[in-house]
Structure formats: structure tokens, C-alpha cells
Amino acid sequence: MMPALTVRNIVVAVLLVALALLPLYAQLAHDRFLLTLFTRIVILAMAAVSLNLILGFGGMMSFGHAAYLGIGGYAVGMLAHEHVYSGFVQWPVALGASALFALVIGALSLRTRGVYFIMITLAFAQMAYYVVSGIARYGGDDGLTIYKRSQFVAPLDLSNKTQFYYVCLVLLFGAIYLVWRLINSRFGLALQGIRSNELRMRAIGFPTYRYRLTAFVIAGTLCGLAGALLANHTDFVSPAMMYWTRSGDLIIMVVLGGMGSAIGPVIGAVALLVLEETLSGITEYWQIILGPLLLLVVLFARGGIDGLLMKVGRRQDDEVRS
Amino acid sequence: MNAPLLKVEKLAKRFGGIVATDDLSLEVGTGDLHAIIGPNGAGKTTLIAQLSGQLRPDTGHIRFDGRDITALPMYKRNRRGLARSFQITSLFLDLSVLDNVALAVQAHAGHSFRFWGNARRDAALREPARAALEQVGLIDRADRPAAALSHGEHRLLELAMALAGKPRMLLLDEPMAGLGPEESSRMVDMLRALKAKFTILLVEHDMEAVFALADRITVLVYGRVIASGAPDDIRANEQVREAYLGDAEEGVVS
Numbered sequence: 001m002m003p004a005l006t007v008r009n010i011v012v013a014v015l016l017v018a019l020a021l022l023p024l025y026a027q028l029a030h031d032r033f034l035l036t037l038f039t040r041i042v043i044l045a046m047a048a049v050s051l052n053l054i055l056g057f058g059g060m061m062s063f064g065h066a067a068y069l070g071i072g073g074y075a076v077g078m079l080a081h082e083h084v085y086s087g088f089v090q091w092p093v094a095l096g097a098s099a100l101f102a103l104v105i106g107a108l109s110l111r112t113r114g115v116y117f118i119m120i121t122l123a124f125a126q127m128a129y130y131v132v133s134g135i136a137r138y139g140g141d142d143g144l145t146i147y148k149r150s151q152f153v154a155p156l157d158l159s160n161k162t163q164f165y166y167v168c169l170v171l172l173f174g175a176i177y178l179v180w181r182l183i184n185s186r187f188g189l190a191l192q193g194i195r196s197n198e199l200r201m202r203a204i205g206f207p208t209y210r211y212r213l214t215a216f217v218i219a220g221t222l223c224g225l226a227g228a229l230l231a232n233h234t235d236f237v238s239p240a241m242m243y244w245t246r247s248g249d250l251i252i253m254v255v256l257g258g259m260g261s262a263i264g265p266v267i268g269a270v271a272l273l274v275l276e277e278t279l280s281g282i283t284e285y286w287q288i289i290l291g292p293l294l295l296l297v298v299l300f301a302r303g304g305i306d307g308l309l310m311k312v313g314r315r316q317d318d319e320v321r322s
Numbered sequence: 323m324n325a326p327l328l329k330v331e332k333l334a335k336r337f338g339g340i341v342a343t344d345d346l347s348l349e350v351g352t353g354d355l356h357a358i359i360g361p362n363g364a365g366k367t368t369l370i371a372q373l374s375g376q377l378r379p380d381t382g383h384i385r386f387d388g389r390d391i392t393a394l395p396m397y398k399r400n401r402r403g404l405a406r407s408f409q410i411t412s413l414f415l416d417l418s419v420l421d422n423v424a425l426a427v428q429a430h431a432g433h434s435f436r437f438w439g440n441a442r443r444d445a446a447l448r449e450p451a452r453a454a455l456e457q458v459g460l461i462d463r464a465d466r467p468a469a470a471l472s473h474g475e476h477r478l479l480e481l482a483m484a485l486a487g488k489p490r491m492l493l494l495d496e497p498m499a500g501l502g503p504e505e506s507s508r509m510v511d512m513l514r515a516l517k518a519k520f521t522i523l524l525v526e527h528d529m530e531a532v533f534a535l536a537d538r539i540t541v542l543v544y545g546r547v548i549a550s551g552a553p554d555d556i557r558a559n560e561q562v563r564e565a566y567l568g569d570a571e572e573g574v575v576s
Contacts, residue, residue, distance in 0.1 A: 181438055205487060
């Protein structure tokens with residue numbers, strides 16, 4: 001099926017193509033920093049996409065999602081510290097550890113609702129933060145420098161910045177595709193039913209807890225992968241990766257971009273981080289500008305930027321018809 | 323009365339000092355439409371909640387088709403064929419009308435740990451859902467968001483969802499609540515049609531509808547059964563008149 005030619009779809013297509021061509025532009029413009037910035041954006045977009053699966057489609061307001069960034073990152077960092085450099089070991093460990101962590105905290109926290117769920121996910125993430133801060137062997141508070149990026153087979157070399165960018169981008173596209181398939185599957189519809197009205201879902205015969213938990217684990221695992229990428233990107237891991245403000249950033253990306261769509265968080269991540277970069281160049285009090293902007297989005301564009309784009313498209317359609 | 327499909331034995335439920343269900347026993351025969359009536363606060367909704375598994379009774383047993391379901395969670399009761407419609411409209415308002423019913427179908431189509439195929443193009447879910455919408459006359463609304471429907475249409479959608487699970491017994495909690503006269507009579511026709519296919523436990527305030535539809539009626543007051551029998555017996559029952567119908571008739575007449 002061909003996607004319709006709406007304003008929103010054009011913007012999304014332009015965004016994706018721009019992301020794909022970015023290294024080319026960075027090379028032509030001799031802007032090394034641009035590539036670094038966008039590698040970071042792509043990685044955090046992936047984390048936001050994973051959060052959106054549970055926040056946007058599952059209605060689970062997890063305030064501890066950055067914990068998986070840290071866990072995925074530390075899996076890579078700790079193994080590298082122990083001279084295990086193979087990505088074929090590091091990345092599965094990163095995914096496995098994140099999945100396990102998500103399973104444990106999900107199993108406990110999903111028994112609560114609302115504010116309690118927010119608080120308990122936050123508490124678990126902060127626990128992870130303090131545990132990592134306390135492990136002296138792996139740098140504790142100071143973090144851990146990674147001297148060698150994850151090793152894969154021959155032509156693939158993550159120390160090459162362009163190659164690494166494309167690895168991240170391909171994985172981001174993969175993550176979007178995965179989430180898109182998920183939300184349209186039976187599992188995804190069940191998840192959205194639970195977001196919409198959990199009591200009713202139970203009444204019509206869904207054991208809702210296990211579906212929510214599964215979504216929670218998938219989201220955590222996917223974010224763990226983003227964490228492994230982030231560690232490779234910065235060649236460094238520290239407890240700050242999983243600090244609660246980072247979890248807040250991820251939520252902002254999702255809300256800003258739009259919770260209702262698989263692509264929304266990517267828009268949100270690009271918007272937030274580019275805005276942050278630009279504004280912080282103008283004034284060090286850039287958050288004074290960002291705050292009201294966010295407020296406007298929350299007040300007047302419930303579906304985030306993506307929802308706004310869709311609305312623009314619809315209005316155009318109406319005009320054409322009339 | 324036919325052989326009982328649902329059997330309630332000495333059910334009791336308290337909330338603090340309030341006795342919501344008091345030593346309540348009840349049998350619903352296979353194929354019957356059994357109505358529960360009673361003044362406000364008689365514990366009708368509390369009873370439905372216990373039958374559907376939303377609330378756990380303090381003591382007593384519920385048997386469905388000969389098996390004890392007292393300890394079963396809601397979703398397992400539903401899978402055995404006991405479907406509930408809600409008194410307060412309880413839908414997936416941000417999903418489409420068809421999605422709402424398709425989810426009810428999906429609940430009975432095995433587990434939902436299917437992560438890849440597009441469920442919105444799955445004929446095994448969509449066709450029965452369309453059929454249920456057809457049955458209640460909402461098929462032309464299929465692609466609208468549920469939030470866009472009128473109150474009367476919501477009640478019908480509720481019913482379509484209960485039907486979509488191919489239940490053996492329907493627990494209907496005030497399906498007529500808040501409906502206008504025209505919508506009400508449409509609903510009565512609908513229930514009359516459903517009566518032929520399902521065993522129904524109906525909680526309803528609309529006396530006219532109850533006496534028109536019910537094979538048997540049980541009267542609850544303060545969580546206790548004060549009378550149970552055929553509509554004519556109930557109408558003639560002195561105790562019922564005193565406790566309940568007197569008030570209700572005023573309401574019906576005015």
C-alpha cells in the first residue's frame with residue numbers, strides 16, 4: 001500500500017532522507033561536529049522510540065527508562081574493561097541484561113497504577129544509578145572510559161564515524177519498523193486496548209498483566225541496545241547515563257514528537273536535541289525558552305509535533321474538498 | 323425452569339458495615355432471561371460484579387455450567403462463556419468502533435502474543451466483529467472512533483462486544499440506562515432477539531421492559547432475595563409490592 005501524500009508523510013519522508021544523507025552533507029560542509037551530534041540524536045531517538053511503545057501505546061508512564069541506557073552501556077563498558085571486545089558478546093549481554101532488569105522491575109511495578117507506577121519505576125532507576133555509582137572496579141561515580149569500541153567482523157568498523165552513524169541509523173529504522181509492526185499486531189491492539197480501558201480488557205477476557213509486562217520487557221530491551229550504542233558513541237559510560245533527568249528527557253522527546261505514532265519520538269528527539277543545541281548557542285539559559293515551548297505543545301498540540309502535522313494535512317484535505 | 327446454567331449459592335459480600343450481598347442464592351436456567359430488579363442500593367451491580375469476577379465474594383459459591391467459578395479471574399470466566407456488559411459505558415473510546423468489537427473477538431481467538439501480522443487486516447477477527455456490528459445495527463459506524471458515537475449507540479456497541487465473544491450467557495447491567503424512549507424500544511427488540519440465542523441475566527430499572535422480556539424475575543432488597551419467580555407471581559407478590567413495586571410504579575407512571 002502506498003502511503004498517502006499528506007503534509008505529515010512528506011515531512012516524515014524528508015526527515016528520514018535527511019537523516020540518511022546527513023554524513024554526506026557533514027563531509028561536504030567539513031562539519032565533523034554535525035555528525036557527532038546526529039549520531040547522538042539517532043541513538044536517543046531509538047531510546048525514545050522504545051519508550052513510546054509503553055508510554056504512547058501502552059499508557060505506562062515509566063519514569064525510569066534511562067536505566068536501560070545505563071545497563072546497555074555498562075554491559076559494553078564493563079566487558080570492554082575486562083578485555084572482552086567482541087560485539088557479538090557485548091551486545092547480546094547488553095540486550096539480555098536490559099531484558100532481565102525490565103522483567104524484574106516490570107513484574108513488581110506493573111502491579112501498581114498511576115502515580116505509584118511513576119514513582120516505583122523512578123525508584124528502581126535511581127537504585128540502578130546508585131548501585132553503579134558504588135562499583136569502584138568500574139569507576140564508580142567517575143565513570144568508565146572505553147578504549148576500544150565493540151568489535152565486529154572485518155569491513156564493519158565502529159570507530160569509523162560514518163560507519164557507526166549508519167549502524168545506528170539502520171538500527172533506528174529497524175526499531176521503528178519493529179514498533180510499527182508490533183502496534184498493528186494482535187499484541188499491539190491488545191496493548192492499546194489496555195491503555196484505553198484496562199478493566200474492560202479484563203472483562204472481555206484478556207489477562208492484561210502479562211501483555212503489559214511483555215511490552216515493558218520489549219521496550220527495555222530495545223532501549224538497552226540504544227545504551228550499547230551510546231557507550232560506543234561516547235567511548236565512555238557513567239552513572240549519569242541513567243540519572244532521572246535523562247529519563248525525563250526521553251519522556252519529553254516522546255511527548256514533544258507525538259505519542260500516537262511510531263515515528264513521533266524520532267521527530268521529538270531531533271526537535272529537542274537540535275533545539276537544545278541551537279538555543280544553548282544563543283544563551284546559557286536556553287531552558288527558559290524550551291520550557292514555554294513544551295508548555296505550548298502540551299496545551300495546544302496534544303498529539304505532539306506529529307499530531308500537529310497530521311492536523312495540518314487534514315485541514316488541507318477539507319479545503320480541497322470544499 | 324430449564325436446567326440451571328448459573329447457580330449462585332449463599333453469596334455474601336460486605337463493605338465495612340454495609341452488607342451488599344446477603345446470603346444470596348439464585349439459579350438461572352439455560353435459555354432463560356432472568357431479570358434482577360430492586361430499588362437503588364439493593365446490590366444489583368455488586369452482584370453482577372461478583373458474577374463476572376470483578377469482585378470476590380466473602381463467602382458462598384458461584385457455579386457456571388456445573389463448575390465452581392468462584393475463584394476464577396474475570397478473563398477466565400469470560401472465556402468459559404460468561405460475558406458482561408457494563409452499566410456505565412465502558413469502551414475503548416480512542417479506538418474505532420470496529421476495533422472495539424474486534425478486540426472482543428480477539429479475546430476469544432487464542433492468546434495475543436502474536437507480534438507481527440497486521441491484526442487490522444485479519445479476517446478471522448474482522449469478519450466476526452463486522453457480523454456483531456451488523457447484528458446490533460452499527461455496521462455503518464464501524465470506522466468511526468468510539469468516542470464519536472451517541473449514548474444510545476454506545477449501549478449497542480457494548481452489546482456487540484458482549485456478543486462478539488460468542489458467549490453462552492450474557493450479564494447485562496442496565497442496558498437501557500439513559501436511553502430515550504425510541505432507543506429503549508430498539509433495545510427491547512434487540513434483547514428479545516438475543517433471548518432466543520443466549521441465557522441472559524438482566525439487571526434493569528425499566529419495569530416495562532423487564533416484565534415484557536423476563537422469563538423469571540428475582541427481587542433484591544438490601545442485598546437479599548425477597549422473591550423469585552415468574553413475572554406474574556412477582557407482580558402478585560404482596561411483599562414485593564410493599565417493598566418495591568409501589569415506589570417503582572409511581573416512577574413508571576409519572
